[in-house]
Amino acid sequence: MKVQFEELFPWEFARALQQAPICYLPLGVLEWHGEHNAVGLDALKAHAVCVRAAQISGGVVAPSFFWASDTREDLPDGTYLTGGIEHGERYHVPGSMFWIRPETFRNILLDMFEAVRRRGFKVIMLVTGHWSKAGNLPVIRAAGQEFLALHPQMKWLMLTDQEVVPDLFYPQEHAAGGETSLLMAIRPDLVDLDKALETDGLLRPWYAGQPEHQQRRRTTENKYIGVLTSAEAGSNDPELTASVERGRQLLAAISQRIAERASALLAETSSGAE
Secondary structure, three states: OOOEHHHOOHHHHHHHHHHOOEEEEEEOOOOOOOOOEOOOHHHHHHHHHHHHHHHHHOOEEOOOEOOEOOOEEEOOOOOEEEHHHHHHHOOOOOOOOOEOOHHHHHHHHHHHHHHHHHHOOOEEEEEEOOOOOOOHHHHHHHHHHHHHHHOOOOEEEEEEOOOOOOOOOOOOOEOOHHHHHHHHHHOHHHEOHHHOOOOOOOOHHHHOOOHHHHHHHHHOOOOOOOOEOOOOOOOOOHHHHOOHHHHHHHHHHHHHHHHHHHHHHHHHHHHHHO
């Protein structure tokens, strides 16, 4: 079942819109997720979840958006750090390039929502793979509330992939066992656990132009650079706990539950019209 907006013929889009006017908007960022994961992990998993969900509920999946607001810390030397990873590691980690001003992010979101509404969708489902509680999530939520105040007949919902499976082992982590497992299930070619600790080893030639990154590998007291496991005793260590099987279980459960939420919202629009 084709659900990706950019791959649809116009007549396929017209039928999809008539059958289930649900638009899925996958959000993520380009951000360091350890040496072992591709930097687009957040958006890649959000998009895969949306595709699976749309195949269950009906609807259309818009292309992923890889930019977002997040925390920003301006430093005395005129440079700055963005996001939790840079804040914690105290340098501009390789692969992170996503920060836009909150007001810019808000305006882009509002314009996206309006475009979706104008096209005829009745339900907007935002799935974000980037979970910054102090950064992008408040901006997304505020934009949604502003949009709904103008268009109360619309249904709008933001969910993270993590929050819908509290009964499964998927804690508030970053690049650990859960996220890594999801990417292994979605794009196994974009995970390489053998590189997890090789910053100053096998990967040294690749970082010839970024000596501060190699230095961090030598000095950090953490097992990994910028990886948050949110669990004790290695119970969510990516090298020990990430697997395709775990990823498939998470992907199936997350997609099913988000699809159910979307279908329920669509049913509300139908009942409200009666």
